[in-house]
Amino acid sequence: MTDIRNIAIIAHVDHGKTTLVDAMLWQSGLFRENQQVRERIMDSMDLEREKGITIMAKNTSVVWKGVKINIVDTPGHADFGGEVERTLAMVDGALLLVDAAEGPLPQTRFVMQKALQRNLPVICAINKIDRPDRRPQEVLNEIYDLLIDLDADESVLDFPVLYTDARRGAATLDMELAMSPDGAPPTLEPLFEAMTGHIPPPQGDPDGPAQFLVANLEWSDYVGRLCIGPVRRGKLVAGREAALVKEGGAVTVAPLKLVYVYKGLARTEAAEAETGDIVAVAGLPDAFIGDTIADPECPEALERLTVDEPTLTMEFSINSSPLAGREGRMRTSREIRARLEKEALFNVSIRISPGEGSDAEGLKVGARGELQLAVLVETMRREGYELTLGPPRIVTRVVDGVLCEPLELVVCDVPEEHIGIVSEKLSARRGQVARLVNHGRGRARLEVRCPTRGLIGYRSQFMTDTRGEGLFTAVNIGFTPFVGSIKGRSNGALVSDRMGTAVTYALYHLQPRGIIFASPGEPVYPGLVVGENSRPGDIWVNPTKEKKLTNVRASGSDEALRLTPPRRFSLEDAIAYMREDELLEVTPKSLRLRKRHSVPNPKPDKS
Numbered sequence: 001m002t003d004i005r006n007i008a009i010i011a012h013v014d015h016g017k018t019t020l021v022d023a024m025l026w027q028s029g030l031f032r033e034n035q036q037v038r039e040r041i042m043d044s045m046d047l048e049r050e051k052g053i054t055i056m057a058k059n060t061s062v063v064w065k066g067v068k069i070n071i072v073d074t075p076g077h078a079d080f081g082g083e084v085e086r087t088l089a090m091v092d093g094a095l096l097l098v099d100a101a102e103g104p105l106p107q108t109r110f111v112m113q114k115a116l117q118r119n120l121p122v123i124c125a126i127n128k129i130d131r132p133d134r135r136p137q138e139v140l141n142e143i144y145d146l147l148i149d150l151d152a153d154e155s156v157l158d159f160p161v162l163y164t165d166a167r168r169g170a171a172t173l174d175m176e177l178a179m180s181p182d183g184a185p186p187t188l189e190p191l192f193e194a195m196t197g198h199i200p201p202p203q204g205d206p207d208g209p210a211q212f213l214v215a216n217l218e219w220s221d222y223v224g225r226l227c228i229g230p231v232r233r234g235k236l237v238a239g240r241e242a243a244l245v246k247e248g249g250a251v252t253v254a255p256l257k258l259v260y261v262y263k264g265l266a267r268t269e270a271a272e273a274e275t276g277d278i279v280a281v282a283g284l285p286d287a288f289i290g291d292t293i294a295d296p297e298c299p300e301a302l303e304r305l306t307v308d309e310p311t312l313t314m315e316f317s318i319n320s321s322p323l324a325g326r327e328g329r330m331r332t333s334r335e336i337r338a339r340l341e342k343e344a345l346f347n348v349s350i351r352i353s354p355g356e357g358s359d360a361e362g363l364k365v366g367a368r369g370e371l372q373l374a375v376l377v378e379t380m381r382r383e384g385y386e387l388t389l390g391p392p393r394i395v396t397r398v399v400d401g402v403l404c405e406p407l408e409l410v411v412c413d414v415p416e417e418h419i420g421i422v423s424e425k426l427s428a429r430r431g432q433v434a435r436l437v438n439h440g441r442g443r444a445r446l447e448v449r450c451p452t453r454g455l456i457g458y459r460s461q462f463m464t465d466t467r468g469e470g471l472f473t474a475v476n477i478g479f480t481p482f483v484g485s486i487k488g489r490s491n492g493a494l495v496s497d498r499m500g501t502a503v504t505y506a507l508y509h510l511q512p513r514g515i516i517f518a519s520p521g522e523p524v525y526p527g528l529v530v531g532e533n534s535r536p537g538d539i540w541v542n543p544t545k546e547k548k549l550t551n552v553r554a555s556g557s558d559e560a561l562r563l564t565p566p567r568r569f570s571l572e573d574a575i576a577y578m579r580e581d582e583l584l585e586v587t588p589k590s591l592r593l594r595k596r597h598s599v600p601n602p603k604p605d606k607s
Contacts, residue, residue, distance in 0.1 A: 003067050004202055024192075059228065093121045093199030105411055169188055171188045210242065211234060235272050288345065353366070368476070385586075389578075415470070426450055430451055431448040433446065494533055495529055502523075
């Protein structure tokens with residue numbers, strides 16, 4: 001199979017993966033010279049384009065000098081690590097992309113560890129070589145240090161290094177040429193040569209019985225479920241019967257309706273798929289990620305995909321507030337359960353289980369982090385769902401009789417003057433500084449080992465402490481013995497004590513007590529959080545109180561009241577802000593924090 005290469009592009013967030021794929025598609029001749037094509041072509045989801053990150057792994061292919069190169073663009077955020085793990089099961093090599101200034105970050109370590117576990121050969125590309133603060137030689141040394149720290153084999157360390165400018169579509173093996181005033185010529189030919197020369201072709205017997213690994217799933221309104229993955233052995237022929245080998249060895253036989261191969265950004269129907277290619281097949285509605293599609297006469301299973309377990313869970317339940325049903329189309333427990341079960345079919349890093357305690361009618365959803373949960377909820381909002389979320393909770397486990405909790409490696413890239421405040425805040429959250437690096441250019445890198453529990457709600461505080469100039473990344477590195485209590489949000493809440501509509505007069509007089517979340521004219525109900533108290537403890541307030549009208553007027557008494565603009569939460573901020581006694585009401589148009597109980601807690605009996 002010398003005319004096929006399968007490669008995954010892996011990197012940290014915002015290091016230029018999708019931009020480099022754009023340049024590869026252009027220079028492979030996929031588009032006409034004057035064709036109008038949007039930037040970041042592979043980011044097809046609305047959320048991906050809005051947030052500027054890759055969420056779902058996606059396939060494409062280019063043909064260079066007669067060799068078909070199947071490329072998989074993978075997410076760069078640790079919360080979507082399940083996508084990376086599935087992707088690495090489909091490919092025979094990896095292109096590691098690293099920012100020329102930032103160097104390898106936690107997600108780089110995470111994906112490289114997964115790639116080394118599969119013994120994948122690696123090509124290294126140091127991207128954004130045109131940055132004024134670039135330091136390519138130091139970054140290359142950091143990459144070697146990372147690989148050595150991960151116990152990489154000597155054969156892996158002998159990888160080609162390219163210096164790229166993805167926006168210009170330039171790549172070169174010469175560091176001096178890349179850093180020259182004009183930069184390298186705008187061609188990716190050295191990168192294509194490295195891909196075809198250093199990455200081996202797929203291995204497998206083209207004449208043996210068929211074997212195909214289901215590594216991804218999609219849905220088509222025309223043909224139903226699509227199974228995406230590599231053909232490990234033999235051929236898959238459209239219309240011919242195939243055996244589906246499930247977990248545990250159960251085998252069912254059904255005909256393959258259709259076989260699709262990738263040509264550029266499109267899937268093209270084909271009569272058959274050969275060994276080594278990454279394809280999509282239809283006709284097996286019961287297929288799941290990790291299953292094997294094989295020859296009915298020789299139903300041999302491939303090694304199943306394994307992914308890391310979730311570290312956070314949240315309770316999903318129906319919206320039970322007095323405002324329920326006003327904005328969402330789908331709000332019943334049956335509809336929410338069906339949507340979450342569908343998500344679990346396509347996302348192997350999501351876990352669904354029954355709710356507990358007071359939320360027994362809801363569902364407990366486990367994921368890798370706050371961002372993955374927020375993306376799932378935001379997607380459901382846009383589909384018209386209305387639901388209630390509980391606060392995020394960590395997933396603990398008992399190791400050798402000791403209760404343990406998830407541990408994360410946090411890397412903070414901050415201006416020098418903010419090192420003190422960041423280290424102080426993380427120390428208060430039970431973080432331990434592991435390393436501090438200062439390159440003498442006004443910024444420093446702080447590496448901290450911190451429990452996942454301590455990072456819930458910290459990201460927004462970090463941006464405030466660093467005045468928006470800091471970079472915060474974290475990746476799970478295992479479990480640590482339970483560290484005890486961690487101080488959460490210190491301030492209480494301003495909670496509405498009645499049903500009605502918020503008015504300017506009441507909100508104006510509540511402003512001295514703290515930060516207001518509500519605007520005049522918005523509906524309120526008992527238990528709704530309308531602001532943050534400036535002190536510990538909750539205060540039940542009346543946001544609907546209007547000015548009493550009399551026939552007496554004093555000079556200046558009727559001047560317009562000026563309100564401070566209310567604080568508005570994004571979904572990620574609201575999830576992180578919640579306390580244990582609070583819930584988040586999510587509708588297609590609104591986000592509302594409320595208390596679990598709609599009446600004030602009774603005062604303790606002093607007798």
